[in-house]
Amino acid sequence: MVFFPAGTRFRIQLLRVCICLAISSAMPAFADDGIQFNTDVLDVNDRKNIDLSQFSRSGYMMPGAYSLAVHINKNELPEQNVPFYPPDDDPKGSMACLSPELVGQLGLKDEATKGLRWWHQNECLDIASLKGMEARGDLATAALYLSIPQAYLEYSSADWDPPSRWDEGIPGLLFDYNLNGQTQRQQRDGVQSYSLSGNGTAGANLGAWRLRADWQGQLNRQTGNGQGTDQQLDWSRYYLYRALPSLRSKLTLGEDYLNSGLFDSFRFTGASLVSDDNMLPPNLRGYAPEVVGMAKTNAKVTISQQGRVIYETQVAAGPFRIQDINDAVSGELDVRVEEQDGSVQAFTMNTSSIPYLTRPGSVRFKAAVGRPSDWQHHTNGPLFGTGEFSWGVSNGWSLYGGALGGGDYNAASLGIGRDLMALGALSFDATQSRARLPQQAGTLSGGSYRLSYSKSFDELDSQVTFAGYRFSEQDFMSMSEYLDARHEGRRVGNSKEMYTITFNQQFRDAGVSLYLNYDHQTYWDRPVNDRYSLTLSRYFDIGRFKNLSLSLSAYRNKYNETKDDGMYLSLSMPWGNGGNVSYNTTVNRNDTTHRVGYYDRIDENNNYQLAMGTSRSGANASGYYNHSGDMARLSANASYQEGRYSAVGFSAQGGATLTAEGGALHRGGVAGGTRMLLDTEGVAGVPVRGYGATSKTNAWGKAVVADVNSYYRNKASIDLNKLGDNAEATKSVVQATLTEGAIGYRKFGVIAGEKAMAVIKLADGSTPPFGATVTNGRKQETGIVNDGGSVYLSGINAGDSMTVHWNGAAQCEVRLPTPLPADMMSSLLLPCTPLTGADTSTGPEATR
Structure with missing residues (x-):
C-alpha cells in the first residue's frame, strides 16, 4: 500500500474511497442481511482476513x-x-x-x-x-x-x-470589564493627574433566566494643586431578564430604564414586558443609535444616560464614529470627550428610531409597571404603569399609541404610520400630558407633536436614516421632567423644538461619499443646543499611486452657550502590505495642528499608529497601539505637545466566563451579553474564531468568543491555516442561534498527538482484518487497518489506549508506549490485548 504525504484524516478518507472503488467494481450479491462483495478484486495478501461489514449497507449504523x-x-x-x-x-x-x-x-x-x-x-x-x-x-x-x-x-x-x-445556552457565571487609565502632566503649572475608570457587568445564567449587575467606578488623583484623591465605585443596577419566544418579547424584573417608542426614558424598579425586535428576521429589525464626533488629541469618549455609563472607549485623534451601542438604548444620551490636553467636549444627542411601523396583522407591544428609583436603589416617585402598542392595520398603514399614568402625572399618545413604498416611511404622533407639582398650584397640561421620516433611495445611492421634528408646548412635561421637578422643586429641561437628521449619500462615479448629522434643540427656559457634523470622503488614483483617500470632516457644537467649531482634513495612501501614510490637519478655535502619520497592521491581532507634527504652540508627537489578545483587548497611547502637556493612556476590555463545562478569560463584547464557549476536547493552543481576530484555546482546551449576536445564526471555526502539526480537526465549524445573554456551548472535533506508521498484532500473532477501525478514548477514529495489520495512526500520546473494532464491536486494545520512541519515522509494533467477551475471530465467516 502506498501512503501519501497528507493529513491523517485525508489518508483515512482516501483508504475508504479506495475500498469503496474496489468493492464497487465487484459484482455484489444481495442477501437478506445486506450486500456481499467479491473480494477477489482487492489487492490484499490475505483475502480471508477482511472486514467490510461497515460497507455492506448504505448508511447503516448498528442499533x-x-x-x-x-x-x-x-x-x-x-x-x-x-x-x-x-x-x-x-x-x-x-x-x-x-x-x-x-x-x-x-x-x-x-x-x-x-x-x-x-x-x-x-x-x-x-x-x-x-x-x-x-x-x-x-x-x-x-x-x-x-x-x-x-x-x-x-x-x-x-x-x-x-x-x-434558539438555544438558551448552559448555566454559568460571567464578569465583564472595560478599564481606561490615563496620566497627564501639564507643563505650564506642573500639575500631574492620574485617572482610572471602569464599567462592566457581573452575572449568572440558569436556564432561560439571566441575572445581571452593572458596575462603574473611577479613581482620580492630582498632585501639585492640593486636590488629593477622589474615588467612587457603584453597583448601578440589579436586574433579571429572560426571553419569551412565544410572545417575541423580553421580560425584565428589577432596576431598568423605560424602553419606549413614545415616552422619554427614566429609571425605575419594577417589571417590563417588551416586544424584542431582535427576535425578528434581520430585514425586519430596527437599528442601534450611533455617536459621531471629533477628537483633537488621543481622547477618552464616555457615553452615559442619566448618570449610567453605557459605553466608554479611547480613540485616536481625528473623527470617530461609535456604532456598537446596544440597540435597547433610547432617549437622550450625554457624550463627553476628554482630551489628553486637558480640554473637554460635551454634548447631548437624541437617539432616533425609525417610524413606528408594523407588518400587516402583527402587534408589537411594550408594558411596564413599578416605581421610579435613584442610584442608591431607593424608590422616589409614585407607582406607575405604562403600555403601548403598534398594530399593522393593513399593507402600509400602522396605528400606534400608549398611555403612562402614575400619581399626579398622566400622559397618553396616539399616532399613525404610513409606508409610502418608493417614497419612504412616515409617521406622526401626538402626546398629551397632565401633571400636578407639589410646589405649584393648578395642573400643567400640554401637548407634544412628532413627525418622523426614513427612506433609502437606492437609485440615488442615498439614505435618510432618520429625520424628525418635534414640538412641545410650554406646559408639556415628560415623566422624567416631572420627576426632576418633584426633586428639585422647580422645572428644568423644558423642551420646545427638536430637529434631527442623519443622511448618507454615495456618488459612486466620482468616488465620493457624504455623511451628515444634524441636531437642533430649543427650550422654553434655557439656551439653544446645536450639533452639526459633516464628513466628505473620496477615493482616487494619481498615476502609479492607487487608492488614495481624501477626507474632510467639520463640526459645530453649541452647548450651554459655549461654541466649539472644528475641522479635520486627511490625505492617506497605502504603503507596503498593510500600512498607509497620511497627512492631516486639525483646526479649532484654540489651535491649528499639522501631522504626518503612519499606520500599519502587523497581523489580525495587532496594529499601531504613529504621528508627528507642528502646531502654533510647538512640535507634537503621538502614538497608538492595539492588541486583540486571547484574554483581553488592549490598547496603549501616548502624546506630547511642546510647552503644554504630555500624556499616556491605556485601555483593557475583556471578561471571564465559567461553566460546568469549563471556562476561560476572553476578549470583551457587549457587557453581560451573548457569548459562545468553544471546546476543543482538552487540546490547548487551537486557534479558534468567531467574527473577529483568532484566539487560542487555554490549557484546558477552552476559549470564549464574545463577538456573537443574539438571535442570529452565529458560526465559529478553527483556523486550519494556523493549526499546529500535532493536531488535526475532524470538525472545524460549529454554529448556534443563541437567545440574549446566553452562554452557548459547542464542541469541535480535534485529534492531538504524534502521527506514525504502526503494525497491530493480535495475541496469536495474526493481525486485525483489513478495514478494521482504530479509535481513541474519545471515540475518535484515528486510523483504518490496512493489509498485514499496518495502520497510519494519528493522535499518538504516550501511555494512551486505543481500541480496534471489527465485526461491529470493539475487539482488542493497544497501549501506546511510554515514553514514545525518539524516532517516530519507523513503524511502531503494537500488541493488541483482547477485550473481555470479545470475539477476535477474523475472516469472512466471522463477518457474516
Whole structure:
C-alpha cells in the first residue's frame, strides 16, 4: 500500500474511497442481511482476513445510542444523543429515532406537525409521514443529516433561525470589564493627574433566566494643586431578564430604564414586558443609535444616560464614529470627550428610531409597571404603569399609541404610520400630558407633536436614516421632567423644538461619499443646543499611486452657550502590505495642528499608529497601539505637545466566563451579553474564531468568543491555516442561534498527538482484518487497518489506549508506549490485548 504525504484524516478518507472503488467494481450479491462483495478484486495478501461489514449497507449504523450533531438541510443543531432502532419491517435494519424533543427543534410549520405519525411506542417520528424527508447517520463525521422539504419549515434565512431552534445556552457565571487609565502632566503649572475608570457587568445564567449587575467606578488623583484623591465605585443596577419566544418579547424584573417608542426614558424598579425586535428576521429589525464626533488629541469618549455609563472607549485623534451601542438604548444620551490636553467636549444627542411601523396583522407591544428609583436603589416617585402598542392595520398603514399614568402625572399618545413604498416611511404622533407639582398650584397640561421620516433611495445611492421634528408646548412635561421637578422643586429641561437628521449619500462615479448629522434643540427656559457634523470622503488614483483617500470632516457644537467649531482634513495612501501614510490637519478655535502619520497592521491581532507634527504652540508627537489578545483587548497611547502637556493612556476590555463545562478569560463584547464557549476536547493552543481576530484555546482546551449576536445564526471555526502539526480537526465549524445573554456551548472535533506508521498484532500473532477501525478514548477514529495489520495512526500520546473494532464491536486494545520512541519515522509494533467477551475471530465467516 502506498501512503501519501497528507493529513491523517485525508489518508483515512482516501483508504475508504479506495475500498469503496474496489468493492464497487465487484459484482455484489444481495442477501437478506445486506450486500456481499467479491473480494477477489482487492489487492490484499490475505483475502480471508477482511472486514467490510461497515460497507455492506448504505448508511447503516448498528442499533444503539450515538452522540451526533444534527444537520437540517444546511443548518446545524447542537450535538445530542440519537438512538438507532431496527424498524418493525426490517429486524436486521437500523433507523434513526427522532424524539419529540428533537422534532420540536426542526422548525416545522403548525400544519406540518398535525399529520405526524410515530413508531417505537410513540417515541420516534415516522419519517414517511413527511413526504420527501430523509434521514442519514454518518459515524465518520459524527452527524445525523436530515433533508426536509422547505415547504414544511418555518421562515428562515441565511443568518436567522425560527424560535424552535434558539438555544438558551448552559448555566454559568460571567464578569465583564472595560478599564481606561490615563496620566497627564501639564507643563505650564506642573500639575500631574492620574485617572482610572471602569464599567462592566457581573452575572449568572440558569436556564432561560439571566441575572445581571452593572458596575462603574473611577479613581482620580492630582498632585501639585492640593486636590488629593477622589474615588467612587457603584453597583448601578440589579436586574433579571429572560426571553419569551412565544410572545417575541423580553421580560425584565428589577432596576431598568423605560424602553419606549413614545415616552422619554427614566429609571425605575419594577417589571417590563417588551416586544424584542431582535427576535425578528434581520430585514425586519430596527437599528442601534450611533455617536459621531471629533477628537483633537488621543481622547477618552464616555457615553452615559442619566448618570449610567453605557459605553466608554479611547480613540485616536481625528473623527470617530461609535456604532456598537446596544440597540435597547433610547432617549437622550450625554457624550463627553476628554482630551489628553486637558480640554473637554460635551454634548447631548437624541437617539432616533425609525417610524413606528408594523407588518400587516402583527402587534408589537411594550408594558411596564413599578416605581421610579435613584442610584442608591431607593424608590422616589409614585407607582406607575405604562403600555403601548403598534398594530399593522393593513399593507402600509400602522396605528400606534400608549398611555403612562402614575400619581399626579398622566400622559397618553396616539399616532399613525404610513409606508409610502418608493417614497419612504412616515409617521406622526401626538402626546398629551397632565401633571400636578407639589410646589405649584393648578395642573400643567400640554401637548407634544412628532413627525418622523426614513427612506433609502437606492437609485440615488442615498439614505435618510432618520429625520424628525418635534414640538412641545410650554406646559408639556415628560415623566422624567416631572420627576426632576418633584426633586428639585422647580422645572428644568423644558423642551420646545427638536430637529434631527442623519443622511448618507454615495456618488459612486466620482468616488465620493457624504455623511451628515444634524441636531437642533430649543427650550422654553434655557439656551439653544446645536450639533452639526459633516464628513466628505473620496477615493482616487494619481498615476502609479492607487487608492488614495481624501477626507474632510467639520463640526459645530453649541452647548450651554459655549461654541466649539472644528475641522479635520486627511490625505492617506497605502504603503507596503498593510500600512498607509497620511497627512492631516486639525483646526479649532484654540489651535491649528499639522501631522504626518503612519499606520500599519502587523497581523489580525495587532496594529499601531504613529504621528508627528507642528502646531502654533510647538512640535507634537503621538502614538497608538492595539492588541486583540486571547484574554483581553488592549490598547496603549501616548502624546506630547511642546510647552503644554504630555500624556499616556491605556485601555483593557475583556471578561471571564465559567461553566460546568469549563471556562476561560476572553476578549470583551457587549457587557453581560451573548457569548459562545468553544471546546476543543482538552487540546490547548487551537486557534479558534468567531467574527473577529483568532484566539487560542487555554490549557484546558477552552476559549470564549464574545463577538456573537443574539438571535442570529452565529458560526465559529478553527483556523486550519494556523493549526499546529500535532493536531488535526475532524470538525472545524460549529454554529448556534443563541437567545440574549446566553452562554452557548459547542464542541469541535480535534485529534492531538504524534502521527506514525504502526503494525497491530493480535495475541496469536495474526493481525486485525483489513478495514478494521482504530479509535481513541474519545471515540475518535484515528486510523483504518490496512493489509498485514499496518495502520497510519494519528493522535499518538504516550501511555494512551486505543481500541480496534471489527465485526461491529470493539475487539482488542493497544497501549501506546511510554515514553514514545525518539524516532517516530519507523513503524511502531503494537500488541493488541483482547477485550473481555470479545470475539477476535477474523475472516469472512466471522463477518457474516
